Each structure stands twice: as structure tokens, then as C-alpha cells.
Amino acid sequence: MQITSPAFKANARGALADxxxxxxxxxxxxxxxxxxxxxxxxxxxxxxxxxxxxxxxDHTLAHxxxxxxxxxxxxxxxxxxxxxxxxxxxxxxxxxDICRAAGxxxxxxxxxxxxxxxxxxxxxxxxxxxxxxxxxxxxxxxLRGEHPSHIIAPAVHLTKNQVEADFRRAHHHxxxxxxxxxxxxxxxxxREVLRAEYFAADVGITGANxxxxxxxxxxxxxxxxxxxxxxxxxxxxxxxxxxxKIVPTLADTSQILRVLARSATGQDMSVxxxxxxxxxxxxxxxxxxEYHVVLLDNGRSSMLGTEFQDMLRCIRxxxxxxxxPVYHAVxxxxxxxxxxxxxxxxxxxxxxGVDKSGHLPNASTFCGRCEAVCPMHIPLPKMMRHWRERExxxxxxxxxxxxxxxxxxxxxxxxxxxRLAASFAIPALSAFGGAQRRFRYLPFAGGWTKxxxxxxxxxxxxxxxxxxxxxxxxxART
Amino acid sequence: MSAREAILNxxxxxxxxxxxxxxxxxxxAKRLADAPTGVVPARGQLADKERIALFCGMxxxxxxxxxxxxxxxxxPEAVSAYLRSRNLPASVRMGADERLREMPWSGVKSLxxxxxxxxxxxxxxxxxxxAGVAESGTIALHSGVDNPTTVNFLPExxxxxxxxxxxxxxxxxxFSSLRQKFGKGKMPRTLNLITGPSxxxxxxxxxxxxxxxxxxxxxxxxxxx
Numbered sequence: 253m254q255i256t257s258p259a260f261k262a263n264a265r266g267a268l269a270d271x272x273x274x275x276x277x278x279x280x281x282x283x284x285x286x287x288x289x290x291x292x293x294x295x296x297x298x299x300x301x302x303x304x305x306x307x308x309x310d311h312t313l314a315h316x317x318x319x320x321x322x323x324x325x326x327x328x329x330x331x332x333x334x335x336x337x338x339x340x341x342x343x344x345x346x347x348x349d350i351c352r353a354a355g356x357x358x359x360x361x362x363x364x365x366x367x368x369x370x371x372x373x374x375x376x377x378x379x380x381x382x383x384x385x386x387x388x389x390x391x392x393x394x395l396r397g398e399h400p401s402h403i404i405a406p407a408v409h410l411t412k413n414q415v416e417a418d419f420r421r422a423h424h425h426x427x428x429x430x431x432x433x434x435x436x437x438x439x440x441x442x443r444e445v446l447r448a449e450y451f452a453a454d455v456g457i458t459g460a461n462x463x464x465x466x467x468x469x470x471x472x473x474x475x476x477x478x479x480x481x482x483x484x485x486x487x488x489x490x491x492x493x494x495x496x497k498i499v500p501t502l503a504d505t506s507q508i509l510r511v512l513a514r515s516a517t518g519q520d521m522s523v524x525x526x527x528x529x530x531x532x533x534x535x536x537x538x539x540x541x542e543y544h545v546v547l548l549d550n551g552r553s554s555m556l557g558t559e560f561q562d563m564l565r566c567i568r569x570x571x572x573x574x575x576x577p578v579y580h581a582v583x584x585x586x587x588x589x590x591x592x593x594x595x596x597x598x599x600x601x602x603x604x605g606v607d608k609s610g611h612l613p614n615a616s617t618f619c620g621r622c623e624a625v626c627p628m629h630i631p632l633p634k635m636m637r638h639w640r641e642r643e644x645x646x647x648x649x650x651x652x653x654x655x656x657x658x659x660x661x662x663x664x665x666x667x668x669x670x671r672l673a674a675s676f677a678i679p680a681l682s683a684f685g686g687a688q689r690r691f692r693y694l695p696f697a698g699g700w701t702k703x704x705x706x707x708x709x710x711x712x713x714x715x716x717x718x719x720x721x722x723x724x725x726x727x728a729r730t
Numbered sequence: 731m732s733a734r735e736a737i738l739n740x741x742x743x744x745x746x747x748x749x750x751x752x753x754x755x756x757x758x759a760k761r762l763a764d765a766p767t768g769v770v771p772a773r774g775q776l777a778d779k780e781r782i783a784l785f786c787g788m789x790x791x792x793x794x795x796x797x798x799x800x801x802x803x804x805x806p807e808a809v810s811a812y813l814r815s816r817n818l819p820a821s822v823r824m825g826a827d828e829r830l831r832e833m834p835w836s837g838v839k840s841l842x843x844x845x846x847x848x849x850x851x852x853x854x855x856x857x858x859x860x861a862g863v864a865e866s867g868t869i870a871l872h873s874g875v876d877n878p879t880t881v882n883f884l885p886e887x888x889x890x891x892x893x894x895x896x897x898x899x900x901x902x903x904x905f906s907s908l909r910q911k912f913g914k915g916k917m918p919r920t921l922n923l924i925t926g927p928s929x930x931x932x933x934x935x936x937x938x939x940x941x942x943x944x945x946x947x948x949x950x951x952x953x954x955x
Contacts, residue, residue: 276934283935297771304768311761317741317749318758326915336733388941389932405932412934435933443942447850466762467917477883477928477943484879484920495737500758501765502908506901510771520788521866521925524943529917536873537825537847538880539919549737556744 253371253399255604257588260611267582276409277583280402284574287518288625295520301510306629308504309565313556319465319498320547326468330530332543340370343548347372347457347490350544351381354488356454362472362479363387364459365403365568366492366548368590369603372457384449386478388442395422401584401592404516404570409583412438446478456482456540460493461567462508463545466501469529470545473512473522480526489528489540494548496564502527508567511627516569551603559638563598565628572622572632578615587612594622594632601639610648613639656696671715678713685709762915767902774865774899781864785897786951788867792926793939794947801954802833805891808950809856810838812889816946823852823885827876830858830891848880855881855944856889860911861904862897862951866925869949870904873920882922888944890924894953 256263267273292298312319324334335350337343351359359381361367373394376383385394389407393400395418400406407415416432419441432438450456458479462471470491472479483489499505513519532539555561573579573593584592589609591599597612606613613636622632643649644657663670685691685708693701700706712720731739742749776784786796797808813820821842824830835843848855857877859869869890873879882888898904901923912918928943939945 279935283931295771295773297769300769301771308768314745315754315758316745317738317747318755320738320741322758322762330917336737338733338736342733386942387932388930392932405935407932408935410933412936415933435936436938438933439930439938439941443940446942451850466765467915469917469921475928476930476941478941480879480883480922481942484883495741500761502905503765503767503902506905507768509901517931519792519925521868521923523792523924523926523928525868525923525925527917527921527923529919529921532919533874535875536919537875537878539873547737549740553737553740553744556741557746558744 253368253374253590255589255608257600257604257609257612260586260588260615263586263588264582264615267586272411272414273409273583276411277580280405280408280574281580284517284570288515288571288574289518291514291518291520295510295514298511298514301507302627302629305508305511305567305627306565308499308507309628312498312500313496313561313564316495316498316556319500320495323463323465323468323498326465327530327543327545328468330468330543332468332530332545335544335546337546337548338550340548340550343370343492343546343550344372344375346546347492348375348379348381350488350490350542351455354454354542356381356488358382358384358449358453359455359457360384360386360449360453360482360486361390362456362458362482363390363406363474364457364492365400365590366459366494367457368400369550370492370548372492384446384453386446386449386482387474387476388439388478391442391446392418395419399585399590402570402573403568403591403593403595409585450481450485453482453486455488455490456484456486457490457492458483460491460497461512462499462505463493463497464500464502464505464527465498467527467529469502469527471505471525471527473509473525475517475519475523477524480524483526483528484539487540488542488544489531491528491543491545492548493545494550494552496552512567512569515571515625515627555602560598560602560635562630563595563602563635565630566595566599567628568595569627571625571627575621575625577617577619577621587615594636595630598630598632598635598639601642606639606643606646607648610639610643613637613643671713674713675716678709678716679711682709682711770900770902771865774863776864776899778894781899782894782897782951782953785862785864785867786949788864789869789926789949790867792867793929794867794926794949796949796951798951798953800952802829802891802952805830805833805950805952806835806838806841809889810841812887812948813841813854816887818853818887821852822854822856822889823848823881824856825875825877825881827858830856847878848884850884852881852885854887854889855885856891857881859890859892859896861907862892862949863901863904863923864897864899865901868901868923868925870908871922871924872908872918874918879920879922882924883943886940886944887946887948888927889948889950891950891952894951897951
């Protein structure tokens with residue numbers, strides 16, 4: 253997909269001015285937060301489970317090469333095949349080869365962020381294969397030619413009326429007078445339309461929430477059941493997953509499952525947790541005849557051993573964006589690539605380069621809610637700061653910002669000079685603040701005063717006031 | 731160099747290790763062999779009666795419906811009562827599970843029992859669960875000729891029989907009973923952990939039941955037998 257992260261500022265302005273988007277984002281603010289809190293409050297062991305989940309992922313990442321080898325061996329033993337892909341391009345061509353060998357013309361897809369990351373749908377269309385998204389949210393945005401704006405609720409940026417208009421446009425074989433005023437009628441219509449697609453598809457593609465080294469299994473966690481129909485009805489099932497999805501055992505999987513659904517949607521368990529191992533067995537009446545796993549690196553291996561390794565613990569629950577004031581204001585598309593919100597602000601620079609996505613780690617108030625709710629204890633603000641440092645070190649910020657920071661640093665490192673300068677500047681600002689006690693415009697502070705007034709300081713600097721007060725106290729005592 | 735080698739080499743060089751370090755390999759082999767249990771919520775660690783009650787309560791909370799019968803022979807009548815109450819045709823789809831097959835289906839008048847994997851036309855599927863999980867109201871089913879996976883997803887109504895003695899407190903217990911059934915490190919093609927009927931909140935965060943899987947999940951808990 254086209255990267256628009258460099259245009260984050262323009263994207264954000266557009267998002268703030270879009271009334272449909274602002275209405276839809278209201279549902280994020282009210283929906284996810286309360287549900288998560290209730291589910292967390294109901295489980296006294298939640299924090300212990302978070303610690304356990306973090307320890308599992310840290311252990312796995314420290315031994316990732318060995319667990320990948322163990323996992324591959326088990327997949328093979330169960331009759332499946334593992335294909336390794338270093339880049340998005342490699343993954344696309346491996347997937348295409350499997351589809352071509354299966355004579356595929358239609359491919360159904362379960363919800364998968366990794367296939368968004370590798371731009372699979374656009375690629376399929378170019379190659380003459382018809383991809384059909386089957387998750388309701390993904391289906392809606394596919395009809396609109398859009399990309400997900402949220403990693404677990406891809407169509408969260410849309411209102412019901414917009415979806416109705418899309419369905420009327422796309423499903424023109426249905427009577428135009430039908431009633432689609434309720435979300436329930438929209439859901440029924442999508443269910444009906446997609447039922448036929450599951451049976452028509454030659455290949456079903458899903459992602460994976462986990463890959464289990466102990467058994468060679470892939471695990472998907474869903475609510476609709478579309479992922480399951482996608483992987484049991486076509487003749488070939490392809491799992492596309494990145495290398496950090498590995499967990500050692502099923503017992504470890506249980507630990508992370510307990511924090512995943514609670515953090516994502518406030519459910520104790522998602523409706524369908526499905527563990528798939530190899531193709532159907534000779535005696536099985538259903539299931540795919542072929543089972544392929546495409547294991548994608550695409551930059552993850554270079555994150556290991558760096559200050560961004562902790563990001564590889566991410567289980568894609570979406571809690572960080574559900575609690576992010578910036579995401580609430582601008583939605584997911586403004587971030588300009590696959591992964592939005594705080595996790596995207598950290599992951600996107602790792603995957604596409606900080607030169608293209610430097611705005612994202614800067615689009616944060618550092619309020620810290622993302623880290624506070626992250627089930628895997630990922631220090632998201634700290635890592636955004638690392639990206640800001642790298643951006644600065646590589647000279648990628650605008651010149652005014654760089655010189656401003658340099659000038660500030662010059663003074664900050666010289667406290668006496670800093671105090672001296674402040675002792676002139678602050679009273680001066682105070683004096684010019686006028687009766688309103690605020691500035692509507694100030695040179696070098698246009699970025700602030702363009703959107704709001706700058707309050708005028710109260711007479712003197714903090715240190716000056718402190719000194720005066722101490723002197724007064726001293727006087728009172730003597 | 732193959733992509734496999736290239737990726738593994740990059741992982742090793744980022745981690746600062748070389749291939750074949752015996753100590754690391756030992757740690758991994760031991761973890762895979764021992765599969766240590768982590769934090770298990772106290773919620774499900776109850777005596778039989780309370781555990782089964784918790785299972786029923788949790789399942790109802792996620793919009794499953796519950797019927798409790800005394801013995802396996804009561805199941806066909808319970809199924810029939812469910813079909814009548816929902817105004818459904820007297821026809822069910824079912825796999826070859828012996829526990830189901832031994833039930834007196836012929837005792838229910840004019841009930842059609844179709845065998846094998848599900849068709850798109852089937853309105854009601856009946857399965858026998860491997861286990862229940864009390865902590866979350868989840869049922870576990872695995873693929874095979876006994877309970878084909880399509881029965882879990884294609885029909886609009888999914889009726890699942892679960893024996894009270896198979897209701898575990900936690901997920902870990904279900905995984906270890908699978909291990910006993912299939913062998914350590916081996917799995918059936920598909921294991922489904924199902925918690926309530928299918929749903930979606932993709933349109934304006936409005937939760938709706940019956941997305942692509944069943945609209946209704948009905949659990950028949952067999953207490954004795």
C-alpha cells in the first residue's frame with residue numbers, strides 16, 4: 253500500500269475536519285475502554301498474567317532461532333510445509349506460487365494485518381487472482397478500496413450510513429428497496445454474500461496470533477467465525493505469519509490468551525480460538541488438503557538485540573490505540589501505513605524507516621496510557637523517545653526545530669546562564685502580557701499561538717519567586 | 731544461501747549467538763519437554779458442583795443457552811425440545827461420535843439425523859465436546875470423523891453435548907487431556923475452543939450475534955452417566 257506517513261500533519265488536519273470520522277471515533281472512546289476495564293477488574297490474576305506473558309515472550313525472543321527450528325520440524329511432522337520469506341516481496345511470490353499450483357482464481361482471507369503489511373490484495377489483483385476479505389470490517393473496507401484504520405476493528409472509522417451506501421452500491425443484485433437501516437440487516441446481508449465465497453474459493457489465507465513450537469500449530473483468535481470457514485472449506489490453507497509470533501508451548505499460549513481478549517475487546521475469551529496443525533488427516537471428513545506456513549521476517553530480525561526488541565512482544569490487541577488521545581482525535585488512517593496508534597508509532601519506523609515515518613513517534617503527548625494498558629508491558633513512550641533521538645541524530649527534523657533545540661540545549665547545560673537569561677525574559681514577557689495575561693501572537697512560538705493563546709508568565713521565574721519567599725520567611729523569623 | 735538460513739543467521743547475529751550453543755539448546759529442549767504451567771486463575775479451581783455451575787454461568791454470560799439433563803439417554807429429547815422451541819425443522823447434522831450415536835434418537839418421532847460433514851443447507855448441528863472450561867464458559871471440540879469441524883461453523887444453530895465430568899477449571903487442564911489423547915506434541919488437525927455464538931461489533935461498535943458462524947450456541951450438560 254502507498255505510504256502516506258510523511259504527510260502525517262496534513263492527514264491529521266484532514267481527519268480533524270472530517271465529521272463522519274469524528275462521529276465514528278466517538279465509538280472508540282466510549283466502547284473499548286470501559287469493556288477492557290471491567291474484564292481486567294474481574295480477574296485478580298490479570299497483572300500476574302501480564303508478567304508471565306512478558307516473561308514468555310522475552311524468553312522466546314532470546315532463543316528465537318531455536319524455537320523457529322523446533323516449530324518447523326513439528327509442522328513438517330504433521331504434514332505441513334514451511335516457507336521462509338526475508339522480505340514482503342519474497343512472501344508475495346511464495347504465496348503466489350502456492351496459489352498458482354492450486355489453480356486458484358478466488359482466495360478467501362481471514363483478518364490478517366501481516367497480509368496488509370505485504371500488500372497482498374493489490375498484488376493478487378495485479379496477478380489476476382480475486383482476493384475476498386471475509387471479516388465484516390475488512391469486507392467493508394475492501395468494498396471501499398480502503399485499508400484498515402484499526403488493527404482489530406478495521407472499519408471503526410465508518411458510520412452505519414456509510415456502510416449502507418457501500419452495500420447498496422456493491423450488492424446491486426439485491427432489491428434496492430430492501431431495508432438496511434439497522435446494523436443487524438447489514439450483518440445478515442454480508443453473511444449471505446460471503447457464504448457463497450467460502451465455497452467458491454480454492455485457497456484460504458489466514459494470519460496467526462501464535463505459532464506453537466511444541467506442536468507445530470498456528471492459532472487464530474476471532475469472533476465472527478469467518479477465519480475458520482476460510483481455513484476449513486478451501487482445498488489449500490496458507491498461514492502468513494511473522495517470525496515473532498512463536499511461543500514455546502500450549503501452556504504458554506494459555507497465559508497470553510488470557511490477557512489478549514481482555515485487553516482487546518474486554519472478553520474473557522474471544523468466541524473462536526482455533527488451533528490448526530497440518531492438513532486434514534486421512535480419515536477426516538473436512539479440512540484443507542494442504543497446509544502451508546509462510547514465515548516472514550521483513551525487518552524483525554534486525555530489531556532483536558536493539559532498544560526496539562521489546563516491540564516484538566506485541567500481540568496486536570489494539571489496547572494502546574484504544575486508549576490513545578492522539579488516535580482518538582485523528583483515527584488510524586492519518587498514520588499513513590498499516591499499523592496506527594502508539595504501537596504503529598514504534599513499529600512503523602522499524603519497518604519502513606524513520607526517514608519516512610518520523611512524524612509518528614512525535615505524534616504523542618507521552619501521557620503514558622498506552623504503556624499502562626499494554627498487556628505485554630511494552631515501554632511504548634520510551635521507544636518513541638528512542639526514535640526521536642535517532643531522528644535528531646540523523647538530522648531529519650526541520651531546521652528551525654533543530655536550531656531551536658540546540659539553542660535550548662546550550663542554555664540548559666549552563667544553569668547560571670539559563671537563569672540569567674530567564675530572569676530577563678520572564679519578567680519581560682510578564683510585562684508585555686497585557687490585561688488579558690496572554691499572547692495571541694509571539695515570534696518563534698507561531699506553532700503554539702496559531703491554535704491557542706500562550707498564557708503570560710506570572711511576574712518572575714520560579715527561582716526568583718522561591719528566593720523571595722525564603723527571604724521573606726527569614727525576615728519573619730528574625 | 732536459502733532464505734531459511736539467511737533469516738536464522740540474522741536472528742543469531744542480532745542476538746549475538748552462534749549456531750550449536752549447547753547451553754541454549756538445552757534450555758529450549760527442556761522448556762518444550764516440560765511445558766511448565768504458568769499462572770492459573772483461582773476462579774475455576776472449585777469443587778465439582780461449583781465448577782459446573784461456574785461453567786454454565788460463564789457460558790450464559792456470553793449468550794450461549796444451557797440445558798442440563800441427567801443422563802445421555804435424555805439428550806435426544808432435549809434436542810427435540812430445543813428445535814420445537816425455536817421453530818426449527820426436525821433435522822440435525824451429526825458426526826460419528828459413539829457417545830452421540832448410542833443415544834436413543836429413534837425414540838424422537840420424525841427427527842431426521844444426517845451423518846457426516848455439514849452442508850451449507852444444514853440448519854442445526856449437534857456435536858459432542860471433548861471438554862468444557864469453567865473459567866470462561868468455553869467448550870473444546872476437535873476435528874475428525876466423530877465431530878467434523880464444519881458442523882461447528884456452517885449450521886445456524888450449534889448444539890453441543892458436554893459431560894459434566896469433562897468440565898475442567900482451566901484451559902491448561904484441557905490441553906493436558908489432549909496431550910493424553912493424542913500424545914505429547916501431537917495434535918488433531920483442528921482444535922476449536924468456542925466461547926458463545928459468533929458475533930461482530932464491526933459496525934459502529936454495536937455487538938451483534940450471528941456473524942459468519944452459528945447465530946445460536948446451545949449447550950446440553952449431561953450431569954450423570
